[in-house]
Amino acid sequence: xxxxxxxxxxxxxxxxxxxxxxxxxxxxxxxxxxxxxxxxxxxxxxxxxxxxxxxxxxxxxxxxxxxxxxxxxxxxxxxxxxxxxxxxxxxxxxxxxxxxxxxxxxxxxxxxxxxxxxxxxxxxxxxxxxxxxxxxxxxxxxxxxxxxxxxxxxxxxxxxxxxxxxxxxxxxxxxxxxxxxxxxxxxxxxxxxxxxxxxxxxxxxxxxxxxxxxxxxxxxxxxxxxxxxxxxxxxxxxxxxxxxxxxxxxxxxxxxxxxxxxxxxxxxxxxxxxxxxxxxxxxxxxxxxxxxxxxxxxxxxxxxxxxxxxxxxxxxxxxxxxxxxxxxxxxxxxxxxxxxxxxxxxxxxxxxxxxxxxxxxxxxx
Numbered sequence: 001x002x003x004x005x006x007x008x009x010x011x012x013x014x015x016x017x018x019x020x021x022x023x024x025x026x027x028x029x030x031x032x033x034x035x036x037x038x039x040x041x042x043x044x045x046x047x048x049x050x051x052x053x054x055x056x057x058x059x060x061x062x063x064x065x066x067x068x069x070x071x072x073x074x075x076x077x078x079x080x081x082x083x084x085x086x087x088x089x090x091x092x093x094x095x096x097x098x099x100x101x102x103x104x105x106x107x108x109x110x111x112x113x114x115x116x117x118x119x120x121x122x123x124x125x126x127x128x129x130x131x132x133x134x135x136x137x138x139x140x141x142x143x144x145x146x147x148x149x150x151x152x153x154x155x156x157x158x159x160x161x162x163x164x165x166x167x168x169x170x171x172x173x174x175x176x177x178x179x180x181x182x183x184x185x186x187x188x189x190x191x192x193x194x195x196x197x198x199x200x201x202x203x204x205x206x207x208x209x210x211x212x213x214x215x216x217x218x219x220x221x222x223x224x225x226x227x228x229x230x231x232x233x234x235x236x237x238x239x240x241x242x243x244x245x246x247x248x249x250x251x252x253x254x255x256x257x258x259x260x261x262x263x264x265x266x267x268x269x270x271x272x273x274x275x276x277x278x279x280x281x282x283x284x285x286x287x288x289x290x291x292x293x294x295x296x297x298x299x300x301x302x303x304x305x306x307x308x309x310x311x312x313x314x315x316x317x318x319x320x321x322x323x324x325x326x327x328x329x330x331x332x333x334x335x336x337x338x339x340x341x342x343x344x345x346x347x348x349x350x351x352x353x354x355x356x357x358x359x360x361x362x363x364x365x
Contacts, residue, residue: 034059038081053078138188139196145186149202150178152186161198162191168201169210169217175202184209206242206283219280225273225289227298231266233273233289242283253290253299256310256320265291271298295322 034056041048057075141161144152149165156163167173168184175181185201201213208218220240225233230250238245252259253271272290275281292298299309311320315330326332331340 030059038078039084053081136190139190141186141188141196141198143186144183144198144200147183148179148205149175149181149183149200152183152200153178156198156200161188161196164197164199166199166201168203168213169207170215171217172214178202180205182207182209185213204283206244208241219282221278222273222275222281222287224277225270226277227269227271229266230268230270230289230291233270237281237287237289240281242281243285243287247285248287248289251288251290253292253309254296254311254320255308256313256318257292257296259291267294268292269294269298293322 034052038049038053038056041052056078139161142155142159144156147155153163153165165175165178167175181202182205183200183202186198187201188196188198191197203209203217208220210217220242223236225236228236234245234248237243237248250259250265250268259265259268268291270289271292274288274290275285281287296311303309311322313320313324314327315324317324317330317333319327319333319335321327324333325337332338
């Protein structure tokens, strides 16, 4: 049997394939060069520096031989290099210019922003500034202040004005029923088309005008009227000018008291006012003055009956003792001096003798 012959020791080994050629932009030197070019080109143009930074970051992350931490650090360095040379934005968003009267602007006045250090900017002679046109004077108008808003509006429109209106107080209310508003302020002007305009600032009729348009209304406040007579107090409230005299009402300070006929309580005394002393008296209010007969005095604030004070009434017939001619007889009072209707007499015990008043469980029986 024939054996295969052994390979000859003189035969050459198989050829080794050549290593792939590394392109120039994939070398470490190229990457470092791109990083160093970022600040240099950023000085020339921020946009050019940004473009080179993007290329440098791309090359770093394209390479698989660097660790992830190294790539992140290189990216941060690239941004820092570009930020170190980026120009600062002016704080007020304006350029370094100086306004001139002729409407032009001088750039780099003095020695700044000329492109060359220490060399003043070259200036060119300019013509003297032309005078600016004077503002158009406001159109003259009649003084409508103090008039009702409705009358003022009609008169202004008849004079050729376009009319606008607003609440002159700080409440900025909508205006309804112009007859109930009074003009406090007026301001004229022009529209872009050359039409005369007038704007009225008004307040409700009876209200005082604010010190300035859009300010608070200086309402009068309730004076101290305690123990003044009804006649005096009524005049003082009406003199405030915001509440008509017919909206000042009289009431009794005691719940079981009763006012006499009008004109007969002029000398009664004021105990309580609504609104209270020091509060604003506005045009929308009704003022109430609670009165008492001078002989009774005002209710003490710390009374046991609280906000429903009552005068003494021994027979509980609804007539306070001070005005009851029969303070011990509950069947007779100032209204029924001869006895309650249906009673058997002046001193009856309240039992009806037939066909009379049926008043069980009332104070009259």
